[in-house]
Amino acid sequence: MILGIDTSLGSAVAVVEPDGVVRSQVESTDPRGHAEVIGVLIQQALAEASVTAADITHVAAGMGPGPFTGLRVGIAAARTFALGRGIPVVPVVSHDAVALELLLHDALTGGLDGEDEPFAVVTDARRREFAYSVYGGLDDDGLPIRIAEPALAPRDDLDAVLIRDGILRRDADRVPGAILALCAARALAADRVIGPADALYLRSPDVTLPGAPKRVGI
């Protein structure tokens, strides 16, 4: 049983069986307040799935990209939940969950023609920037094929970049916790590592090296 936790946009928690059956999915769409809701969401996800913490075998952690203050809350929670049970964390690129959901949806509805047509998952990165990752179809393990790793682009420039490369733009304002856990389930089944060990901040901390101390004037 896999517990999925993602706080790269809102806060999403889900419990999914190894074969992909979704047992529960709860979320808060508040783009802030991750630390407030994370504990209750985990509790709710377990309760709605009718499982206890002891039934969880893996924790899928959404590693971003996402605004870092919130993103860290989910990663910290995933790590300590796993530590508490002595089980592994399975890191997942948060955009992968969005991409897999879109691909599954398209497959069901016959949505897009040519399933390998590249598309970009685009999310808010604040500070007038978008975070985006480019995908093209599913691989043999049922995981989305990431053609371009997560990156940042100024809001005004992204469309030009995507059009130039013939990439369809698909905006997301939430990360589906259950699909995040499903990504982890498929990665585990295929014995693959699909996410980075560390948070995908994509941005250095905002700091300026101090110059000489400011003169106060005599």
Added chain:
Amino acid sequence: MNRSEPLILGIETSCDETGIGIVRGRTLLSNTIASSMDEHARYGGVVPEVAARAHLEALEPAIQAALAESGVALSDIDAVAVTSGPGLAGALMVGVGAAKALAVSLDRPLYAVNHLVGHIAADILDLDTPASRALDPAEDKGGAPLEYPTVALLVSGGHTSLLLVRDLTSDVVLLGETMDDAAGEAFDKVARLLGLPYPGGPEIDRAAASGDPDAIRFPRGLSRQSDMAGHRYDFSFSGLKTAVARWVEQREAAGGPIPVADVAASFREAVVDVLVTKALAACRDHGVPRLLLGGGVIANRRLRDVALERAAAEGVTVRIPPLSLCTDNGAMIAALAAELVMSGRPPSTLEFGADSTLPVTEIQVAEAVA
């Protein structure tokens, strides 16, 4: 849960130290600290985002290290404790998220507590046990129960607060605090002014060793008669910092060399004087012959010496926790939670967040209705 001697794991991430502490009742079992101080050195002060990133990386290894040191398994823990505030919001959130998930994962209660009150709780931890003797070579082994009421002066790079403690778990009042920089920040800024590295406290101390504390009379912030009505117990260090800067600039303009030792000693004396004067005024005003010192700046020898000397002259007894428990740490958070458990208080609900300006009157956050 064992309510007479609860085994508590405390998580502290309010500033630049990732602190994990494990206590059993009042006995310290582990005080594990991972500091990101070195990462802030080149910036001359704590950079919140750098601190928060470091917490995320340090948390799990620090918990593992604390468990190993104390020989405790997570499954033995009676409750998890965490700092809810005050502190840097982004840094606090890492600890809050981690603590909640750990509590749910272990199916144990969670106590969300006040960082400042934690500094006071540090002083009731007993280090004089076989388990903890090896952890700290301090002479003061702590462990004596607190006598109430007591005045507490908490001084660090993040806060400068004067508190009246009537009961550690239920009645703490803020008498005064800094209106601008924390005392530790003032040390950092003046150190930079003098071309000394970060963190400033130990550097100023070193420089001051050969200096004359009376060489330059720097201003004592908020100590004029006119300040005493509204800000009797409040502190201000930004004027002092500016005065030091002005003095140094004037000396430079006059072409003279900067007597770094004298400037450092005189600056330190101004800080120490105002801290001790106001703390003892609080003792006098409230008829409380007890003063507890806490926070990282207490490591400053001159501050301790002056406080001990002047307190003794006024018949005030001074308590100072072992220095390893003065800097921010998780053991003090666990210690405070242990007191709450032992006094029968219910745990916190999971519905709380990081509160960067948590008032000191909120000793425990989001306490469940019993």
